[in-house]
Amino acid sequence: xxxxxxxxxxxxxGGIVGLATARELILRHPALSFVVLEKEKELAFHQxxxxxxxxxxxxxxxxxxxxxxxxxRGATLTYEYCEKKGVPYRQCGKLIVAVEQEEIxxxxxxxxxxxxxxxxDLRLIDAKQLSVKCxxxxxxxxxxxxxxxxxxxxxxxMALSYAKDFQEMGGAVVTEFEAADIATVTESPAGSIExxxxxxxxxxxxxxxxxxxxxxxxxxxxxxRLSQISGCSPEPRIVPFRGDYLVLKxxxxxxxxxxxxxxxxxxxxxxxxxxxxxxxxxxxLGPNAVLxxxxxxxxxxxxxxxxxxxxxxxxxxxxxxFRNIAYGLGEMYRGVFVSAQVKMLQKYIPELxxxxxxxxxxxxxxxxxxxxxxxxxxxxxxxxIGDLGSRVxxxxxxxxxxxxxxxxxxxMIADEVESRFNL
Numbered sequence: 158x159x160x161x162x163x164x165x166x167x168x169x170x171g172g173i174v175g176l177a178t179a180r181e182l183i184l185r186h187p188a189l190s191f192v193v194l195e196k197e198k199e200l201a202f203h204q205x206x207x208x209x210x211x212x213x214x215x216x217x218x219x220x221x222x223x224x225x226x227x228x229x230r231g232a233t234l235t236y237e238y239c240e241k242k243g244v245p246y247r248q249c250g251k252l253i254v255a256v257e258q259e260e261i262x263x264x265x266x267x268x269x270x271x272x273x274x275x276x277x278d279l280r281l282i283d284a285k286q287l288s289v290k291c292x293x294x295x296x297x298x299x300x301x302x303x304x305x306x307x308x309x310x311x312x313x314x315m316a317l318s319y320a321k322d323f324q325e326m327g328g329a330v331v332t333e334f335e336a337a338d339i340a341t342v343t344e345s346p347a348g349s350i351e352x353x354x355x356x357x358x359x360x361x362x363x364x365x366x367x368x369x370x371x372x373x374x375x376x377x378x379x380x381x382r383l384s385q386i387s388g389c390s391p392e393p394r395i396v397p398f399r400g401d402y403l404v405l406k407x408x409x410x411x412x413x414x415x416x417x418x419x420x421x422x423x424x425x426x427x428x429x430x431x432x433x434x435x436x437x438x439x440x441x442l443g444p445n446a447v448l449x450x451x452x453x454x455x456x457x458x459x460x461x462x463x464x465x466x467x468x469x470x471x472x473x474x475x476x477x478x479f480r481n482i483a484y485g486l487g488e489m490y491r492g493v494f495v496s497a498q499v500k501m502l503q504k505y506i507p508e509l510x511x512x513x514x515x516x517x518x519x520x521x522x523x524x525x526x527x528x529x530x531x532x533x534x535x536x537x538x539x540x541x542i543g544d545l546g547s548r549v550x551x552x553x554x555x556x557x558x559x560x561x562x563x564x565x566x567x568x569m570i571a572d573e574v575e576s577r578f579n580l
Contacts, residue, residue, distance in 0.1 A: 163355045164190040164329070166574070167369040169336045169383060171195030173205040173312060174555045175375035176319040177567035178574075183326045185571060186580055191328045192367060193320070194359065196335035201316035203453055204377050205560065207520035209402075209433045209441060211416060212236070212246065212308035213558040216253070220273035223535060224556065227569065229274055231562035232306065238564060239310065242318055249434060251307035251416035254287070254298035256504045260420040261300050267420065268302050277306040295412040295506045296432075307416055311436045312560040319563075337362040339372060339387040341544050357548050371578045372549045373570070378452045378523040384551045389541050393525040393533045393553060394471050397452045397464065398427075400444025401492050403499075404517035409509075413440045417505055424484075430501050441517055442502055445488045448474075455519045457492070476530025525554040536566075538573060550577055 165186075168179045171193050179193050197203075212235055218225035239246045255264045264281070271279045280303050287301045320330060338360040355368035376383040381395045405413065417432040427446040434440050448468065451461040468474055478485060491497040499511045525533035537553035540546055550573065555566060574580060 162192065162329075162331075162366075163368045164192045165369065166191050166371045166373060166578075166580075167357075167359055167367055168193045168373045168375065169339075169359065170375035170377060171197070171200040171320070171330065171332070172203065172375060172377050173201055173316040173319070173560050173563045174377070174552065174566055174570075175373075176200065176316050176323065177563040178373065178375060178552075178570045179328060180319045180323045180326075181564075181567035181571040182574060183323055183328050185575070187326060189580070191323070192369070193323065193328065193330045194334045194336060194361075194367065195330070195332045198332055200320050200330065200332070201313045204520065204523060205316045206313035207455065207518065208312055208560060209431075209444075209520075210309050210312055210435055211251075211433060211558075211561070212248075212310055213561040214251070214271070214276045214279075214304050214306045215274045216267060216271040216276055216279070216302070216304060217421065218270075218274065220270060223569075224558075224562075225274045227562040227565040228558050229276060231558075231565035234564040235310065235315070235561060236308070238315075238318075244310065244315055244318055245436060246308055246310040247434075247436065248306065248308040249415040250303065250305040251418060252287070252296055253302040253304070253418045253420055254296055254505050255300045255420050256298045258299065263423075264300055264302055264420050271302070271304070276304065279304055295508050296417045297507060298505065309416070309434060309436055315560070315563070331367070333363075334365060334367075335362040336360075336374075336383060337386070339383075339545070339549060342368060356544065370548065371574070371580075373552070373574055374549070375552045375555070375570075377555075378521065380523065380525075380551065380553050384539050384553060387541065387545060387549050387551070389539050389546065389549070389551060393527050393537060394467070394473060395452070395523050396468050396471065396474050396526050397449040397454070398446050398522045398524050399449035399454060399519050400446055400522060401457075401519045402441045402443040402517040403495065403514040405440035405442060406513055406515060409513045410434075410438070410440055412506055412508060412513075419505070430498065432502070432505070442514060443498065443517075444520065445492045445498065446522075447485070447488050447492050449521050452523075453521060455521060471526070471528075473526040473528045473530045477526060477532075478530075480530060522557070525556070536569075540577060548578070550574060
């Protein structure tokens with residue numbers, strides 16, 4: 158029973174960021190008691206278990222930025238962790254391919270950015286070298302950026318390994334605990350000092366309660382709502398975007414042996430379609446990016462009234478939509494018509510046809526937006542003042558590539574927890 162369980166630190170959210178952070182905290186403070194609270198029956202069930210499975214190398218991000226530093230360090234830590242723990246992975250590499258002349262300057266700038274970020278083993282290759290490189294793939298283009306340090310892994314398996322480490326060090330994991338309220342303990346039982354020692358109560362939607370000294374939330378798709386129930390700011394707002402993938406038929410797997418990505422277009426908010434081999438041997442193509450009508454809605458027809466109302470009532474979403482109306486309509490069209498998605502993919506592998514693919518899985522991205530319609534591109538921490546606010550830390554935004562960066566993010570959040578709570 159979790160009724161009246163007590164601990165020093167409660168981590169709300171059993172995704173890869175919450176688990177990596179809980180693991181890091183218990184490594185640093187083995188004498189303290191920790192619990193991870195997860196609303197689902199299983200850990201790492203949502204974003205951590207519905208992603209492309211890529212270990213990114215850190216090419217895309219602004220030099221000197223937190224995202225760049227965390228991704229580069231996170232990739233190194235990921236490979237080291239996989240080797241140490243025996244988690245299967247493949248360092249299969251990635252090609253970022255320019256298929257139009259206007260993309261070549263952007264590709265060269267991306268190479269310079271990767272160099273500044275200290276990404277390992279990057280090189281630019283021309284069309285002839287690309288055809289040689291693509292013995293393992295059927296990609297074609299004018300020029301490409303070759304990133305052999307990029308890899309793939311099952312991120313849910315990684316998250317579960319973090320959880321195993323955490324539990325073996327004495328941490329507790331409680332599933333089916335949906336945090337519905339975070340508040341100060343109103344009074345102590347007669348003759349007890351527990352309410353004084355553990356002044357924060359986290360109550361579940363079923364009426365269960367955990368009392369603790371400090372709370373860290375890593376809520377992903379619900380990070381804004383977790384912040385609000387403890388009296389913190391409603392912004393940045395989480396707006397869910399669903400990404401639908403196609404899968405390559407098994408007889409066509411020979412077309413893709415490594416990751417193949419487009420050159421990012423700065424006019425658009427998302428990366429674009431790409432080819433991703435998976436640890437199970439399948440190959441995913443996509444995704445598109447469309448507004449989801451449910452925060453955990455992985456199907457086109459999934460709908461939740463509150464989630465939909467929260468999204469469409471937020472003016473930041475409308476500002477984003479109006480700035481990208483043509484792009485958004487194109488994404489919706491390609492989500493409905495497979496042939497339109499395949500046409501985009503054929504720019505990179507002309508041999509591909511609509512008969513070579515099937516509809517595949519989907520993921521939902523927790524996109525943080527500000528009121529001006531800007532994608533929040535960096536980490537956002539939130540707390541408060543008073544008896545409650547001073548004991549709560551919300552991770553409001555852990556932007557992609559959060560999985561690749563998870564061990565490095567765990568270190569950074571643990572530093573923030575130690576600083577705020579004087580652990």
